[in-house]
Amino acid sequence: MKIKYLIAALLITFQVQAGIESASRIVAKQVRRKLIHAQSALSRPVTPYLYTGSDNTAYYMKRIRLQFEPFVEFHLAVFEIKIFPIIEFRWTRKNPQGWVNYKRE
Amino acid sequence: MKRISLIVLFLSQAALANVGKVPLDWIKPGSQHQKAFTSLNQLDSAYKNILDANMSLFKNIPEDGHKRWSLQSIRTEVAIEAGGTIGVMGVGGEAALELVWVKKNSSSKMNRAIRLMEEVTEPESESIQIRGEMTEESLAQEIAPIVDLAIASGHMRKRRRLFNGLFKEALKFQSTIRELETAPAMGPWYAYKYQLELYVSAEGNISLVAIGNSIRLRMEWWRLKKNEAKAFYPPMIQEELSANAKFVTAIASDLSVMNDTPLDNGFKLNVLKVGVGTTVTGNLFFVKGKAKAVGSIFFKRDPNEDQALVLPTLMNDVSSYGMIEGGSVVDVPRFSFREGIKKASGIAQFFASRAKTKEEGQFELNVIEAEFELFTSGGIGIVSVEGSSLITLFVTRNVTI
Numbered sequence: 429m430k431i432k433y434l435i436a437a438l439l440i441t442f443q444v445q446a447g448i449e450s451a452s453r454i455v456a457k458q459v460r461r462k463l464i465h466a467q468s469a470l471s472r473p474v475t476p477y478l479y480t481g482s483d484n485t486a487y488y489m490k491r492i493r494l495q496f497e498p499f500v501e502f503h504l505a506v507f508e509i510k511i512f513p514i515i516e517f518r519w520t521r522k523n524p525q526g527w528v529n530y531k532r533e
Numbered sequence: 534m535k536r537i538s539l540i541v542l543f544l545s546q547a548a549l550a551n552v553g554k555v556p557l558d559w560i561k562p563g564s565q566h567q568k569a570f571t572s573l574n575q576l577d578s579a580y581k582n583i584l585d586a587n588m589s590l591f592k593n594i595p596e597d598g599h600k601r602w603s604l605q606s607i608r609t610e611v612a613i614e615a616g617g618t619i620g621v622m623g624v625g626g627e628a629a630l631e632l633v634w635v636k637k638n639s640s641s642k643m644n645r646a647i648r649l650m651e652e653v654t655e656p657e658s659e660s661i662q663i664r665g666e667m668t669e670e671s672l673a674q675e676i677a678p679i680v681d682l683a684i685a686s687g688h689m690r691k692r693r694r695l696f697n698g699l700f701k702e703a704l705k706f707q708s709t710i711r712e713l714e715t716a717p718a719m720g721p722w723y724a725y726k727y728q729l730e731l732y733v734s735a736e737g738n739i740s741l742v743a744i745g746n747s748i749r750l751r752m753e754w755w756r757l758k759k760n761e762a763k764a765f766y767p768p769m770i771q772e773e774l775s776a777n778a779k780f781v782t783a784i785a786s787d788l789s790v791m792n793d794t795p796l797d798n799g800f801k802l803n804v805l806k807v808g809v810g811t812t813v814t815g816n817l818f819f820v821k822g823k824a825k826a827v828g829s830i831f832f833k834r835d836p837n838e839d840q841a842l843v844l845p846t847l848m849n850d851v852s853s854y855g856m857i858e859g860g861s862v863v864d865v866p867r868f869s870f871r872e873g874i875k876k877a878s879g880i881a882q883f884f885a886s887r888a889k890t891k892e893e894g895q896f897e898l899n900v901i902e903a904e905f906e907l908f909t910s911g912g913i914g915i916v917s918v919e920g921s922s923l924i925t926l927f928v929t930r931n932v933t934i
Contacts, residue, residue: 461687462685462686465685465686465687466685466686468685469681469685470678470682472681484758484759485757485758485759486756487710487713487727487757488754489675489752490753490754491752492750492751493750493751494683494686494748494749494750494751495748495750495751496688496748523757524757526759528757528760529725529758530723530755530756531758532721532837
């Protein structure tokens with residue numbers, strides 16, 4: 429009986445391991461596809477703007493973060509596994525010429 | 534040229550065997566349930582187990598090899614139940630601690646090479662349009678690529694609806710930003726970044742929380758200054774400041790009561806984020822609870838400013854802060870807020886001090902984000918799963934955020 433449990437446990441372990449590996453491949457594929465599209469959206473030439481301030485400081489949209497949750501589900505011999513990894517992309521652009529990050533003087 | 538970094542966040546639903554509890558007055562200020570207190574030794578041990586469990590998990594992540602993308606960091610979350618039990622975050626609810634494990638040397642060799650390449654291929658920075666008053670047309674132009682980005686993610690369809698929602702929020706931001714710029718720095722802490730965070734549904738609606746196929750967008754406006762010889766700007770006197778400028782300046786001066794002495798393991802408390810909103814009349818308030826679009830002001834500490842020179846009672850005519858809770862505005866006494874901030878820095882440093890000086894394996898813990906709730910009494914408590922965070926303390930080492 430114990431041996432059966434052991435074999436079952438090993439089987440589940442291997443299946444989960446294999447499942448997680450394939451899930452990571454699926455997620456990577458989704459991420460890659462999204463990135464290609466996102467890159468093209470951000471690569472269009474636009475004029476960046478400064479929100480001018482009262483003195484020699486200003487606010488500038490410098491970073492955008494996009495977070496989503498790909499959903500991966502796979503069926504194993506004895507059960508199903510669902511994975512919802514949260515993935516966040518961050519795009520940062522350079523400061524405008526002649527401007528640096530604000531620091532106290 | 535845009536620089537891209539990828540952060541993969543994992544939410545582990547694994548339960549940990551070793552149960553620890555935080556003192557109840559860490560969660561709710563003034564809690565009288567003394568019997569429920571647990572010694573910090575038990576919390577210490579449970580928290581260290583969580584850190585060790587994370588590290589042993591990350592040790593088994595294989596090297597990236599020569600792939601185009603590389604795993605830069607991993608984020609894990611720690612939650613605290615209403616009763617004080619600490620554990621690894623499951624799905625749903627607020628996380629009390631967010632731990633960011635950064636790949637060692639990822640920021641050195643690779644980023645240096647990328648930066649060098651960018652400088653060679655693109656020596657000029659972005660050309661910029663500067664206007665005294667940003668028109669609606671130029672605001673629309675700035676938003677358009679972000680809408681395109683969201684559409685390109687494949688998670689939503691209604692472009693026009695999303696555009697209108699974002700445009701409305703950006704207009705609100707425009708009025709807020711004017712107030713931030715006029716807030717003078719008094720003490721070592723100063724506002725350096727504003728973040729607008731929103732969830733967008735598949736239908737393009739800006740919604741309260743992430744549901745199903747929605748995405749989360751965060752736009753960050755950084756404070757910049759001209760890179761030229763310092764010009765002299767006479768400091769504004771207190772009476773000249775707007776109510777919002779006083780609000781921001783008063784918070785910044787209150788932050789100087791925090792103990793930010795660097796820890797032995799290299800961690801240092803150096804950034805604080807606070808959630809704010811504006812009323813229809815444009816006044817800044819703390820925002821408690823869920824909101825459709827959450828704005829946050831980030832404060833940073835100037836390492837060169839001497840703590841001893843700080844007078845935390847600056848801006849004496851601000852005696853309380855407004856906070857929107859459940860649709861109505863309540864006043865939070867400023868003195869209690871200041872006491873709460875002092876306590877919060879101690880709690881954040883407790884968790885940071887438990888990190889090892891040197892981690893084994895590819896990843897090391899470099900950022901700890903401790904989330905706190907603000908109560909109407911002005912007290913501050915670390916957020917439980919059922920609560921809603923308003924203040925985040927960032928304790929970091931080896932990275933800048």
